[in-house]
Amino acid sequence: MIVGIDLGTSNSAISVWRDGKALLIPNNLGHVLTPSAVSVEDDGTILVGLAARERMVRHPAATATCFKRYMGTQHQGFLGGRMFRPEELSALVLRSLKADAEAFLGEPVIEAVITVPAYFNDIQRKATRRAGELAGLKVQRLLNEPTAAALAYGIHQLQDDTRFLVFDLGGGTFDVSILEIFSGVIEVRASTGDSRLGGEDFNEVLVDAFFDKYAPSIGLTRKEDSSLLYQLMRDQAERARRELSRSPTATMSIPWDGKSWDYEVTQDMFEELSQALISKLREPVLRALRDGSIRSGDIHSIVLAGGATRMPVVRKAVATMFGRFPSADLNPDEVVALGAAIQAGLKSRDAALREVVVTDVCPHSLGIDIAEKLDGGIVREGVFSPIIERNTIIPASRCNQYSNITDGQFRIRFGIYQGESRLVKDNVRLGELEVPIPQGPAGSVVIECRFSYDINGLLEVDVTVPSTGVTRQAVVLSDTEPIGPDDLAQRRAALARLKINPKDQEENCVACARAERCYEQFLGEKRERVHRLLHDFENALAGQDPREIERVRDVLHRGLDEIEGERYL
Numbered sequence: 001m002i003v004g005i006d007l008g009t010s011n012s013a014i015s016v017w018r019d020g021k022a023l024l025i026p027n028n029l030g031h032v033l034t035p036s037a038v039s040v041e042d043d044g045t046i047l048v049g050l051a052a053r054e055r056m057v058r059h060p061a062a063t064a065t066c067f068k069r070y071m072g073t074q075h076q077g078f079l080g081g082r083m084f085r086p087e088e089l090s091a092l093v094l095r096s097l098k099a100d101a102e103a104f105l106g107e108p109v110i111e112a113v114i115t116v117p118a119y120f121n122d123i124q125r126k127a128t129r130r131a132g133e134l135a136g137l138k139v140q141r142l143l144n145e146p147t148a149a150a151l152a153y154g155i156h157q158l159q160d161d162t163r164f165l166v167f168d169l170g171g172g173t174f175d176v177s178i179l180e181i182f183s184g185v186i187e188v189r190a191s192t193g194d195s196r197l198g199g200e201d202f203n204e205v206l207v208d209a210f211f212d213k214y215a216p217s218i219g220l221t222r223k224e225d226s227s228l229l230y231q232l233m234r235d236q237a238e239r240a241r242r243e244l245s246r247s248p249t250a251t252m253s254i255p256w257d258g259k260s261w262d263y264e265v266t267q268d269m270f271e272e273l274s275q276a277l278i279s280k281l282r283e284p285v286l287r288a289l290r291d292g293s294i295r296s297g298d299i300h301s302i303v304l305a306g307g308a309t310r311m312p313v314v315r316k317a318v319a320t321m322f323g324r325f326p327s328a329d330l331n332p333d334e335v336v337a338l339g340a341a342i343q344a345g346l347k348s349r350d351a352a353l354r355e356v357v358v359t360d361v362c363p364h365s366l367g368i369d370i371a372e373k374l375d376g377g378i379v380r381e382g383v384f385s386p387i388i389e390r391n392t393i394i395p396a397s398r399c400n401q402y403s404n405i406t407d408g409q410f411r412i413r414f415g416i417y418q419g420e421s422r423l424v425k426d427n428v429r430l431g432e433l434e435v436p437i438p439q440g441p442a443g444s445v446v447i448e449c450r451f452s453y454d455i456n457g458l459l460e461v462d463v464t465v466p467s468t469g470v471t472r473q474a475v476v477l478s479d480t481e482p483i484g485p486d487d488l489a490q491r492r493a494a495l496a497r498l499k500i501n502p503k504d505q506e507e508n509c510v511a512c513a514r515a516e517r518c519y520e521q522f523l524g525e526k527r528e529r530v531h532r533l534l535h536d537f538e539n540a541l542a543g544q545d546p547r548e549i550e551r552v553r554d555v556l557h558r559g560l561d562e563i564e565g566e567r568y569l
C-alpha cells in the first residue's frame with residue numbers, strides 16, 4: 001500500500017488509491033486536513049495538528065507552524081527545551097498522518113509519495129525526503145505539487161498537447177505552474193510564483209482595515225502594540241474571510257476594554273481592500289505564460305489549488321485574467337493530496353490507470369563555478385557555468401568539458417550550484433567535488449563533468465579525467481546539509497523516543513486547548529462561560545467515563561461555537 005501525502009505549509013493531508021480512485025483519509029478527529037503544527041507541552045508531550053495549532057495563541061514559544069518555509073536550511077526551532085530542525089518537525093507531522101492512515105486502513109503504511117513545491121531546490125527536496133525517512137516512511141517518489149493537482153483533474157487521461165495551468169494559493173505561498181501532457185509524459189513547462197503571498201496576507205488586509213477604524217478609540221497607535229489584540233484581530237479576520245466565501249457579509253467582532261468592537265465587511269469592501277494583493281497575483285501568471293512560451297488561449301483548463309482559492313475575490317480575479325472560469329469541481333485544498341494518491345496508484349501499477357510516466361522539469365539551472373581568463377591575463381573566478389538548464393525535462397543527464405586554467409595545476413575543484421545568476425555567489429551552493437589531474441600546460445587537460453538529475457529532482461555529479469581515467473562521484477551533499485546519513489538512524493531513534501500525545505487523547509486535547517485559548521481571548525460574561533464549560537469538561541475527564549466525556553466535550557464545543565463562531569480548519 002503506497003500512500004500519497006501533501007506536506008503543506010499550513011495544512012497536510014494523506015490519501016490512498018483504493019478501488020480505482022483516490023481517497024482522502026480522515027485523521028483521528030475526522031478531518032481530512034491536519035494543520036502542519038507541532039507544540040510541546042510543559043511535561044514534554046508533543047502535540048501535532050489541530051491541538052498544536054490551538055496552542056499557537058497561548059504558547060507561541062512552544063509551538064511551531066510554517067516550518068516548511070525553512071526546509072533545507074539550518075534554521076532550528078527551539079520548543080520545550082529541545083531544538084528541532086524543519087525536517088524533524090515535518091517528520092512529526094508525517095508520523096501523525098501515517099498513524100491516522102494505519103488506523104484507517106488497518107495495515108502498516110511504509111511507502112509514500114510526498115509532494116513538494118515545483119520550485120523546491122535540491123537541498124529542500126532532500127530535506128523533505130529525509131523528513132519522510134525520519135517518520136519511518138520509504139519515500140517512493142517526490143512529486144511536484146502542481147503535477148499532483150493536475151493528476152487530480154485527470155490530465156493523465158487526456159490527449160496529447162493538453163495544457164493545464166495550476167493556480168495554487170495556499171496559506172502563505174502562491175505558485176503558478178503550466179503543465180503539458182505529451183506521449184504519456186506530464187511535463188512542468190513553467191513554474192513561477194510568489195513565496196510570500198497567501199491567505200494570511202488577505203487576513204492582514206482585514207486586520208488593517210479594522211485597526212484603522214478603531215485604533216483612535218482603542219488608544220493604540222500600532223497594530224503590533226498589543227500582541228493579544230493582534231491575535232484576536234487575525235483570528236477574527238480569518239473567520240470573516242472564510243465567512244465571505246459563502247455569504248455576502250461577515251462581521252469581525254473583537255472584545256476589548258470591556259466592549260465589543262464590531263466591524264462588518266461586505267464582499268465588495270473586501271474586494272476593494274484586496275486590490276493590491278489581487279494585482280500581485282497577475283505577474284507570476286504572466287511570467288509563467290512567458291517562460292513556457294504559451295498563450296493563455298492554449299491553456300486547456302485552469303486548475304485551482306490551495307485553500308485560499310476558495311475566496312470568491314480570487315476566483316473572480318482568475319476568471320478576469322483568463323476570460324473564463326477555472327475548474328473548481330474538487331476542493332482546492334485537497335487536490336494535491338488526491339493527485340499524490342493517483343501517483344501512488346500509478347506506482348503500484350493499478351490496472352484502472354493508463355500507463356503514464358509522470359515527469360517534471362528541472363526548476364532551476366544547475367552547474368559549476370569556473371574561472372575565466374580575461375584580456376590582460378586577469379582571471380575572474382566564481383563564474384557560473386550551467387550544465388543542466390532550467391526547465392530541462394527530468395530525468396536528465398548532461399556533460400560539459402572543462403580544462404585546467406593554470407600551468408602545472410594538479411587538482412581541480414568544482415563548486416556545485418543551483419540558480420540563474422551569472423556569478424555563483426548569487427546562486428545556491430549545493431556542494432563541491434575535487435579531482436586530481438595530471439600536471440600540464442594551461443588548457444591541456446580535459447575534465448568532463450556530468451550532471452544527472454533524477455525523477456525526484458535529486459542531483460548526482462560525476463567528474464572524470466579521460467586521460468587518466470580518474471573519476472569522482474557525489475550524490476550532492478551540500479555544505480549546509482543538516483544531517484549526514486549516519487546521523488539519520490540516530491535522529492530517527494531520538495524522534496521515536498519523544499513522548500507523543502496518544503491519539504485517543506487528541507480530541508480532548510483539542511477541546512482543552514481551544515477552551516483555554518478562548519478563556520484568554522474573551523472577557524466578562526464570555527470568559528465566565530468559557531470557565532464554566534471548561535470546568536465541567538475537566539470534571540468529566542476526571543470521571544473517566546468515555547461516553548460522558550464525549551457528551552460534555554460536545555457541549556463544550558457548542559458553547560464555544562456560540563462564543564467565538566464555528567470552528568474552522
Ligand code: ADP
Pocket residue numbers: 007008009010011012169170171172173198199200238241242243245305306307308309310311332333
Ligand atoms: P498550504 O498549501 O499553505 O498548506 P492550504 O491549501 O490548506 O495551505 O490553504 C490554507 C489557506 O486556505 C489558509 O490561508 C486559509 O485561510 C485558506 N482557506 C481555507 N478555507 C477557506 C475558505 N473557506 N475561504 C477562504 N480561505 C480559506
Ligand code: MG
Pocket residue numbers: 008009170306336
Ligand atoms: Mg498546498
